[in-house]
Amino acid sequence: MADDWQNAMDHAVALARRAGEVVREALQHDRKVMTKSCSVDLVTQTDQKVETLIIQSVKEKFPTHRFIGEESVAAGEVCVLTDSPTWIIDPIDGTTNFVHAFPFVAVSIGFSVNKQMQFGVVYSCLEDKMYTARRGNGAFCNGEPLQVSQQEDVKQSMIATEFGSSRDPEVVDKIFSSLRNILCIPVHGVRGAGTAAVNMCLVASGCVEAYYEMGIHVWDVAAGSLIVSEAGGVLMDVDGGELDLMSRRIVAANSRTVAERLVIEIDAFSPPRDDAPPLKP
Numbered sequence: 001m002a003d004d005w006q007n008a009m010d011h012a013v014a015l016a017r018r019a020g021e022v023v024r025e026a027l028q029h030d031r032k033v034m035t036k037s038c039s040v041d042l043v044t045q046t047d048q049k050v051e052t053l054i055i056q057s058v059k060e061k062f063p064t065h066r067f068i069g070e071e072s073v074a075a076g077e078v079c080v081l082t083d084s085p086t087w088i089i090d091p092i093d094g095t096t097n098f099v100h101a102f103p104f105v106a107v108s109i110g111f112s113v114n115k116q117m118q119f120g121v122v123y124s125c126l127e128d129k130m131y132t133a134r135r136g137n138g139a140f141c142n143g144e145p146l147q148v149s150q151q152e153d154v155k156q157s158m159i160a161t162e163f164g165s166s167r168d169p170e171v172v173d174k175i176f177s178s179l180r181n182i183l184c185i186p187v188h189g190v191r192g193a194g195t196a197a198v199n200m201c202l203v204a205s206g207c208v209e210a211y212y213e214m215g216i217h218v219w220d221v222a223a224g225s226l227i228v229s230e231a232g233g234v235l236m237d238v239d240g241g242e243l244d245l246m247s248r249r250i251v252a253a254n255s256r257t258v259a260e261r262l263v264i265e266i267d268a269f270s271p272p273r274d275d276a277p278p279l280k281p
């Protein structure tokens with residue numbers, strides 16, 4: 001089986017590169033913007049085109065594999081993680097960046113078997129950085145090994161997070177109270193690339209000590225979660241418990257010490273799970 005997963009990973013890297021070309025080319029033209037759950041939850045034809053490109057190609061090569069893709073779920077596909085080999089795809093992570101030509105846009109492809117990530121590929125396509133990780137084999141950027149930061153003092157740390165796409169004032173209050181608490185620890189700084197996948201690769205690269213967010217989806221963080229853990233980092237829920245990829249909450253850090261310190265300051269909330277049954281009309 002091991003060789004099968006390596007073949008799948010090689011295919012994922014090739015597809016991420018091809019998808020990146022599509023994204024870069026699309027940036028040269030006007031981008032027609034549509035909305036999904038609300039007026040700031042954006043999608044473009046390029047998100048849909050890239051997801052179709054990836055899924056069709058994988059189906060031809062691995063006909064028994066399953067998929068969780070952001071735009072397929074938006075179109076009504078179920079979002080349930082089973083034990084089957086499953087490709088978890090975010091065709092453009094950072095669609096808002098893409099729409100505004102803000103220069104961090106990633107293609108994220110994770111692969112899970114028995115609900116455990118086997119490989120993760122994040123292609124930050126405007127920087128031309130290909131981040132990869134295979135379970136048990138380390139994490140890499142353009143072939144160079146990655147290692148998380150060794151800084152365990154949160155007061156000497158830089159933290160990444162995002163504001164997300166909810167504009168519900170209660171949710172925004174929780175996001176700001178967490179941010180305020182963390183800034184006032186105090187930490188050196190707070191940053192956000194505008195893509196969860198790139199933020200996680202920044203943890204893996206040692207550029208920030210941690211990233212946390214509530215409101216992300218499984219496709220935002222599936223690939224990045226393995227890249228962080230294979231670079232020596234830790235993953236947990238925002239309440240300090242075990243990470244649940246479908247829970248829409250994550251802390252990814254260089255160490256348990258930093259992660260547990262942040263958890264104390266996070267004003268946690270629980271968005272509807274990715275695998276929650278759809279609401280009846």
Ligand SMILES: O=P([O-])([O-])O[C@@H]1[C@H](O)[C@H](O)[C@@H](O)[C@H](O)[C@H]1O
Nearest residue numbers: 093094095162164194195196216
């Ligand atoms: O919609 P998308 O651009 O694929 O993904 C979003 C980005 O990762 C953003 O940084 C994060 O704050 C959101 O929570 C995600 O949904």
Ligand SMILES: [Mg+2]
Nearest residue numbers: 090093094220
């Ligand atoms: Mg995303």
Ligand SMILES: [Mg+2]
Nearest residue numbers: 070090092093
């Ligand atoms: Mg996306």
